[in-house]
Amino acid sequence: MCGIIGYSGRLEAKQVLVNGLEQLEYRGYDSAGIAQITKETIEITKTTGNVSVLKRKLGEKETIASHCGIGHTRWATHGGVTEENAHPHQVGKVTLIHNGIIENYKKIREDYGKGILFHSQTDTEIAAMLFDSFYHGNPEEAIWNTVAKLEGSYAFCILFEDIPNTVYCIRKISPLVAAYAKEGAFVASDITALIAYTQDYFVVPEDTILVLTDEKAELHNRKGNIVEKEMLHVKWDFTAAQKNGYPYYMLKEIYEQPEALWNTVAPRIKEDIPDFEEEQIPDSVFESIKQVKIVACGTAMHAGLIGKVLIEKRVRLSVGVEIASEFRYASPIIDSNTLVIVISQSGETIDTLASLRLAKELKAVTLGIVNVKGSTIARESDYVLYTHAGPEIAVASTKAYTVQIAALCLLTMRLAFVKKTLGRGEITRDFALLKESMECVKRSLLLEPQIQEMTACLTDARDLFFIGRGIDYALSCEGSIKLKEISYIHSEAYAAGELKHGTISLITEGVPVIAIATQESVFSKMVSNIREVKARGALVILITKESMQVEDSIFDYHFTIPEIADDYTPIPAAVILQLIAYHTSLRRGLNVDQPRNLAKSVTVE
Numbered sequence: 001m002c003g004i005i006g007y008s009g010r011l012e013a014k015q016v017l018v019n020g021l022e023q024l025e026y027r028g029y030d031s032a033g034i035a036q037i038t039k040e041t042i043e044i045t046k047t048t049g050n051v052s053v054l055k056r057k058l059g060e061k062e063t064i065a066s067h068c069g070i071g072h073t074r075w076a077t078h079g080g081v082t083e084e085n086a087h088p089h090q091v092g093k094v095t096l097i098h099n100g101i102i103e104n105y106k107k108i109r110e111d112y113g114k115g116i117l118f119h120s121q122t123d124t125e126i127a128a129m130l131f132d133s134f135y136h137g138n139p140e141e142a143i144w145n146t147v148a149k150l151e152g153s154y155a156f157c158i159l160f161e162d163i164p165n166t167v168y169c170i171r172k173i174s175p176l177v178a179a180y181a182k183e184g185a186f187v188a189s190d191i192t193a194l195i196a197y198t199q200d201y202f203v204v205p206e207d208t209i210l211v212l213t214d215e216k217a218e219l220h221n222r223k224g225n226i227v228e229k230e231m232l233h234v235k236w237d238f239t240a241a242q243k244n245g246y247p248y249y250m251l252k253e254i255y256e257q258p259e260a261l262w263n264t265v266a267p268r269i270k271e272d273i274p275d276f277e278e279e280q281i282p283d284s285v286f287e288s289i290k291q292v293k294i295v296a297c298g299t300a301m302h303a304g305l306i307g308k309v310l311i312e313k314r315v316r317l318s319v320g321v322e323i324a325s326e327f328r329y330a331s332p333i334i335d336s337n338t339l340v341i342v343i344s345q346s347g348e349t350i351d352t353l354a355s356l357r358l359a360k361e362l363k364a365v366t367l368g369i370v371n372v373k374g375s376t377i378a379r380e381s382d383y384v385l386y387t388h389a390g391p392e393i394a395v396a397s398t399k400a401y402t403v404q405i406a407a408l409c410l411l412t413m414r415l416a417f418v419k420k421t422l423g424r425g426e427i428t429r430d431f432a433l434l435k436e437s438m439e440c441v442k443r444s445l446l447l448e449p450q451i452q453e454m455t456a457c458l459t460d461a462r463d464l465f466f467i468g469r470g471i472d473y474a475l476s477c478e479g480s481i482k483l484k485e486i487s488y489i490h491s492e493a494y495a496a497g498e499l500k501h502g503t504i505s506l507i508t509e510g511v512p513v514i515a516i517a518t519q520e521s522v523f524s525k526m527v528s529n530i531r532e533v534k535a536r537g538a539l540v541i542l543i544t545k546e547s548m549q550v551e552d553s554i555f556d557y558h559f560t561i562p563e564i565a566d567d568y569t570p571i572p573a574a575v576i577l578q579l580i581a582y583h584t585s586l587r588r589g590l591n592v593d594q595p596r597n598l599a600k601s602v603t604v605e
């Protein structure tokens with residue numbers, strides 16, 4: 001959940017660390033800090049607040065000149081948001097930063113920390129104490145001895161007082177990537193922090209120590225032997241991870257959707273039907289599949305809800321969509337004839353990863369729909385279908401969601417082809433419909449001025465409801481999470497027919513209801529539900545297809561998407577919901593990209 005960076009090289013460490021932290025800030029922004037090392041000293045600067053506060057603090061003091069250091073941006077887990085709890089932590093000769101949770105920290109404190117005065121409430125300071133207690137001049141020995149005692153998840157970057165110019169790193173579950181470029185050696189929680197220097201990097205394997213000096217980024221195993229690196233390359237560059245003139249990453253990412261969708265879909269199409277030969281997903285994988293489970297969290301899980309509708313309708317396989325944090329502790333009924341699709345933008349979400357591991361244990365065939373190349377979920381899934389959205393930095397997921405839906409559409413078509421539930425002609429037609437819906441995203445983007453104006457009526461809302469039926473209900477779930485996470489308005493998504501079973505008692509004069517009614521098969525039912533809420537004074541914001549006839553009396557605002565097939569409406573309609581959330585948040589004067597209490601990748605439980 002936190003962002004970490006380490007550097008050793010010819011550049012000024014302070015600058016590299018701060019620049020890297022700015023790129024990693026989306027992983028946590030409660031507090032930030034850096035430690036720089038020279039032959040003479042280790043200097044720590046840390047503060048509550050985000051990286052701009054740290055920058056100010058660094059600007060106000062005379063810092064040492066150093067070419068090696070570590071930096072951290074925190075999302076608080078153990079201990080409140082205080083300067084003492086901010087990283088780096090220092091005990092004896094050890095200074096370190098940490099992403100993860102040490103579950104047995106109390107026991108370690110009891111066993112090894114007697115008589116030591118701790119300055120923070122963090123598990124990290126206790127880990128620092130343990131490293132220090134095992135350190136007698138041999139850093140790698142101290143690291144192996146320490147991690148043997150730790151339970152939980154961690155990515156550590158460690159400085160030893162008497163070894164200047166060197167950063168030692170080790171990880172378990174929490175991610176770390178590293179690179180060596182002409183400016184020196186780098187390590188970080190993800191590639192966005194390194195992209196200013198290189199597009200080539202490697203994932204630090206678990207159970208391996210990474211050693212960074214100005215001359216190398218080297219992996220060592222327990223015996224001290226060098227471990228071969230598996231190099232990866234990202235196609236996007238530094239500019240893709242910048243705001244490029246947009247006020248917020250979220251808005252930029254909303255506008256990147258036409259390209260992201262195209263990049264995800266185009267490479268998979270051969271003779272107008274999806275083909276996963278390049279991904280090395282043979283058709284034989286799908287042949288024996290008798291049921292599908294889709295497992296994910298948050299927005300990715302909502303994409304799964306759309307996938308369920310598509311697969312059940314076209315492939316006639318039963319599909320369960322599961323919240324990963326529930327699935328991992330449940331007793332799922334799955335076997336080798338089950339296809340478990342795990343969806344994750346980051347590829348690092350801890351509950352999704354644990355679910356993937358459980359599914360593999362139960363012998364299911366696993367397929368990851370993942371955006372971040374080389375991420376843990378991508379590496380551990382039997383098969384991977386990458387979405388090519390490019391870096392998504394805003395906490396609120398936008399382009400990752402629509403490309404996940406597109407990937408699920410492709411998967412549905414291939415499954416239908418293999419299972420022969422649709423003929424080639426039908427699949428070709430389906431693909432044309434998908435393309436049409438992707439084209440319609442541009443039309444939704446043109447609605448931004450009207451959406452911005454409309455959101456004036458939402459600024460003071462306390463509660464808000466999204467309603468829809470079928471695939472529109474699945475989309476309502478996404479609209480609701482988007483709005484609440486960045487505007488802090490309480491919102492809920494309801495299957496429109498379910499309202500009468502309780503929730504309608506909450507609809508009173510002026511309560512906003514966003515009604516998504518794009519499905520022709522249930523349109524008249526939706527209109528009745530809208531009438532019901534209108535009759536109770538709701539302020540109705542309606543989303544339909546252009547051709548759908550609605551009386552003026554049932555809505556206050558009306559946005560439309562073009563005439564496209566029912567199953568493909570979520571892609572353009574999602575864009576309208578994203579813009580509603582974005583402008584509502586802006587009107588409420590909030591930081592759209594960094595909503596309170598949230599971080600982009602949830603890598604701790």
Ligand code: M6R
Nearest residue numbers: 298299300344345346349396397
């Ligand atoms: O990286 P993942 O796709 O696995 O992340 C899953 C959720 O944490 C994520 O979609 C979250 O719900 C978003 N902040 C919603 O906008």
